[in-house]
Every structure is written in structure tokens, then in C-alpha cells.
Amino acid sequence: MLRVFGSACYPYLRPVADHKLEPRSLQCVFIGYSAQHKGYRCLYSPTGKVHICRHVVFDEECFPFKTRYESLVPRYHNKLLNAWQQSTATPPPNQKEEVQVSRALPVPTAPTQTMPNVAENDQHMLENNGNSGSETEDVAVVQAENTHPMTTRAKSGIHKPNTRSLVASKFIPEVPMSIEAAMKHPGWNLAVMDEMGRIHMLNTWSLVPYEEDMNVLSNKWVYTVKLKPSGDLNKLKAWLVAKGFDQEEGLDYLETFSPVVRTATIRMILDVATAKD
Template sequence: MLWHQKLGHMSEQGMKVLVGQKLLPSLTKVSLPLCEHCITSKQHRLKFNTSNSRGKAVLELVHYDVWQAPVTSLGGAKYFVSFIDDYSRRCWVYPIKKKADVFSTFKVFKARVELDSGNKIKCFRSDNGGEYTSDEFDDFCRNEGIKRQFTTVHTPQQNGVAERMNRTLLERTRAMLRAASLEKAFWAEAVKTACYLVNRSPSTAIELKTPMEMWTGKPVDYSKLHIFGSTMYVMYNTQEISKLDPKSRKCKFLGYADGVKGYRLWDPTSRKVIISRDVIFVEDKLQREEENDGTVKEKPESIQVEKEFEQRDSFEAEPAHEEPEPENSEAPTTRQSDRVRRRPNWHSDYVMEGNVAYCLLTEDGEPSTFQEAMISSDASQWMAAMQEEIEALHKNNTWDLVPLPQGRKPIGNKWVFKIKRNADDQIERYRARLVVKGYAQKEGIDFNEIFSPVVRLTTVRVVLAMCATFNLHLEQLDVKTAFLHGDLEEEIYMLQPEGFEEKKRKRTWFAG
């Protein structure tokens, strides 16, 4: 022990080497007793052995983690949450604006993957972040029968699958952004594209198969892949242009739209992310010209993202165009007035460009279609609202899924979205209602009479008067979805709700 202290608390193995070389006088063997100072000063973390336990089925074990971005994305996201299925190693990525959105995003993810796979999530593994350990999160998982696994404090290695996946996603994201010469604000678009590609890349964890192959059981089709940030030509809508205007403009490819048959694009002119299917890619042609000539034909433009344009999934603003001139050049011209034209005072409230005033009309951010909801910045909240509506419909046995009888036509439906606000104009909740397209119903077939099961205002006044007269206690009860419980005498066939189709079964629903 004396030599151990003289040598500055050298390890027992090191002292044995010196004793073997007979460099420590009077010491013939080394067997150190417990040295508390060595324990408290040298203790290191134990090695993490690679776990041999793997999920034996889809969604048996799901890993997830949250990553914080150094810059805000185009759509205002500051984080992304990733979910990885342990069996297939398929990954899902959701950009979010704040950590409090993790729980609502988790419910959206759960509804999506369980409907897609037909399996239930059995176990979740995450770190001990506050976004995962809330009472609301715990109660939800407990009610759904989901087992939760947490890492010990400051031990992210125990959630190695999620940590490695995030590293892979960020490595690809950095490479794609640099190759495309795009600013860091495009990180959310790059991460989602990287996730799309990782799901289609061979993985050593699943014996060099691809996650999508493990998930679907089918080989991956690579014929539709394109280079992130590459130049492409996008066609204008016919109502946006006149006959003499160009029919397309240059955009940059940002990835693949989820739930829509189209591509996500960056329009540098309007400085917006758009979705379109009418595109022409020129990446292969530019690459061949570069290889043949030895010079770069076109260099990607560096994009500076301004604050007022940081809207991720905004729609295109219709460009203004002058009216086309008459084809007959000899047509008489009208006399121009000599009166001096003055701009009205209300013009000062709008941005003027030349002789055109641009005005944006909105509906408090409420989408009008399912597609608009899915590409909006609040997609996770709208999906959670739709999932709540679907669960209520299933719980009340509103319909049965049956084959469509011969000679009957199913009625369509649509989602109606509404943001509920309080007196201070703060958002209280997102509401989604599934409504049938009643105008398609035929009298005598789908209905015989029309009525609205609502209370009469006179009845409400009588009840209030009685309570005031007899000093009674009054309570109000809001029965949600009550209007759906009427007993129908007719048989009504309706298509499945958009976004919640059960693909393995028939495509129409019967309610009656």
C-alpha cells in the first residue's frame, strides 16, 4: 500500500509490471487492499453490452427520442421527435414547435401505425425527459395497456436505438443541406427526407434488409427517388396565368409529401413550400452535361430565409398578371380620362407592388380539407382531433363495415375543422367533425323526413324560470356526438372517412 501511494495510486496491474522487472525494492508480489480514494477518484461508467433481445413483431417495442434544433425551421419547428419500431427499424419523424407537443404527436403516431399495421403498441422506451414523464402521458399509456421503459438518469446509451437513429438522420441531413447549398432553416424538410430514405436503406440490425420491407413484406421501389435540393420545373395552374405567360417555373425538390401523391418543393420566387405533382426533373440531364463538359451548368442558389416567409406548408399566392391584349390589333382603343386618379385611404393598409394590391384572406388557420390539415403547421393537433372523433364514433357503434349491395351508391363525407377559442382569443382545443354529404341523399331512398334534434329556446327559458322561482340548483351537461345516436329507419351507405380507411376490408360503411 505504501508503494501504491508513492506511485500516485498506480493500478495493481501497473505495479505488477514493475515488480516483475524488480524495480520496486523489497516488494515481491502485489495484492492491493481496498483503496477508497481510488474508487471515489477513478470510478468510470460500466460498459454497455449490445442487447440481444429484439422485438419479435411489429410495434412490440418502440423507441423514441426528441432532438432540439439550433435554428427554427421554415414552419416554426424547434424540435423533432423520432419513433423507431424495434422489429422493422422503421422510423417516423415529426417536427414540433415545443416539447409540450410530444404527447399529442405520440397519439397521432399511435393512431397512424396501429391502423396501418393492425397491431397494438405494447412497449415504449425513452429517456427520462419531462416531456415523457407527465401524469397525462402515464395515464394514457396505462389506459391503453402500453408498458413504459425509461433509461436511468444521464444514461442515453440505454436508449441506443433512438440515439443512433437520430445520429444517422442528422448525418444525412447535414450532407443533403450542404450538397444542395440550402440554409439551416431547411433542416425539417431535410430530416423528413432523410427519414424517408433511411426507411428504404439496408440495415445491419435486420440482416441488411430495409425497414420498409420488414414493415410491409414487399421490396422497395427506388424508381421515384430524386436528389434533395435538385432543380425541377413546376407547372402553374391554368387560372394563375394568361395564354402568353410561361407555363412553369423553377423550384427546388425538398422531399416527398406524406399522404398526398405529390412532391414537396421550394419556390424561391414566392419563398414558400408548395406541393405539386405536375413537375419535370432535370437532375439527370444536368449531371450528364456536367460530366461531359467538366463544368457545372447550374449552381444552386443560396436562399436567405426571412422571418415573414417562414411558413412551412403555406399555399401558393396567386401571381397577378395583366389582362391579355385583344388578338385583333386593329381594334379601336378607348379614350383615356384626363382625371387625376388618387389612391383611396384604405390602400395604405396593403402592400402595393406596381398597380396591384395584395390581400391575404384567412379563416383563423382552419383548413377546409383533409389534405390542407395534413400539410398545415398544426397537422399533429388536427390529427389528434380527428382521432378523437373516430374513437367516439367507434365507441358509439355508429356504423358497421359491410360490402356495398348491388345497385346502391355510397354517400361521401368530409372533415370539418374548427379551432375553439376562449374569451381572450387563446386556442382552447382543435375540433374535427365528420359530416356526411347530405346533398347526395335521395328522398325516399336515403331519407323520408328531415328534422333537427335540438332543444327549443322556449324550453330553456321555462327551465331557467323554474330554477329561479324555486331556488333550484342548475347544472349544464354537454353531451358530445349526441346528434349521431338517432335511430335511422333507412339503410344508409357511406364511404370510409378520409385518412382512416381500413384497407384490408371493404371500402364502404353501412349505418342504419
């Protein structure tokens, strides 16, 4: 959900378009999150209109306002602040060089020999090894800089194991492969009985006499482990579902529909109802 402030974004604008020939999206600037809705606030600078949308594609390497307001960025005269500002500035593309050194690299025999694309510390180590005459010593591999915008544990300097996975693997029971195995475990047995009680309470099914032209669908049990945010076990969940993929279109059913309604559809219905009183 968190995005880079001021980056370029492309919200889905079809629900608010006047007609179908308007563009589906426009380049906007991400300016924050909505407090009343679940969505991103996207500023379209030519008109000054702010679109609130959930379906947004972000380009976090592009900042449309960067060149326009670059003159407003303060220039520090203090040496410390100036060094900090230069370190945070994005270097030009021609200065980004991938540093790759393979193992068992031959060490230079003279201290005056230099190696391109090697860090200062590694180069100093190689020169000292060259003075001692050891030409077969392994050299540490310098990994190429990872410029992907995704933040990982390794980029944040976190190298300890994830405690959530350790807790899950130690205290959470295995998912059963059959109903027989589930009935032998007290936790899964309780989940199965809860599902059966819910089915009888809601009258999900009704018994009908069997006929030869019926395509009877089989069923199966689906088991899921619910975890808390801390990684501890919350509950065991079981569902009894029908194998709908065994049906054939035109023979067992004629059409499909989705029971999920969109917000734009509700607004349109309310607008028509209001207009027709």
C-alpha cells in the first residue's frame, strides 16, 4: 500500500469517463492517501483535479514535478549538509557501473598496476598480495548493485531468520491430505464438525431423488491454517466444496455471473432512480 510520494502514477479512469473514447488513464502525480476511502490520491496537474482510485499503476522512478521545481531545492553552503545532499542525489546513468569480479582472479605483480571497477579496499588488498608474490589467492566477489525499487530484508541490513516462519513450522499442524487424516487430529476434527454444523444450519443442500440424466458432482474438503499477525496459530478452517470444474457449459449450465457488485454500478442505479423519482 505504501508508495513513493510525488512519483508518477496512472489511475484507472474509465468509471469517471464521460464516454468510451476518453483515455482509460492519464499520467498523474501521487500526493497521498484518502482518509475517507481506500484509494490513492492522484493529482492531474493540467486541470488540478484529484482522482481517488484503488486501481493505480505506479512508476516510482519518474517524478513529473522534479524538473519543474528543481530551482526551489535549497543549496547548502555547509560542508556537512552539502555532502549529505550530494550523497542522496541520484547519480546520472553513465556513472552507474556494474562491478563484477570473478574468483581466482590473477593478482597484479606490481603495486602500480590497477584494476578497473574494483573498490578501493579490495584494490589495496590486491596490491599488498601482489607484493608478497601470492598469485593464486581467491578474491572476494563484489556483487553488482541491486537497483530494483523493492525493499527486501537484505537491503535493510536484516540477516537474522524470520521468527514468523520458525514459529509456524514448529507449532502449526500439517494440512491433512484426506478426511480420514483430518478426523484423527483433534483440531482438524473440530473444524470439520463446525463446517458440517454450519451447512445444516443454513440448509445449504436438500436431498432429491436421483435420475439417470443427472450429472452428479463429487465434493472435497479444503483445509486452511489461519495465522495471527504475530505468526501464532489463530484457528483451523475447513470447507466442504463441490467440484464445479466437472460441469460442462451448455449441458449443466447456460450462463455464469459474478455476485460481486461494483461501486460504480450502485452509483448509476441510484442516479437513475433519483432521476426517475
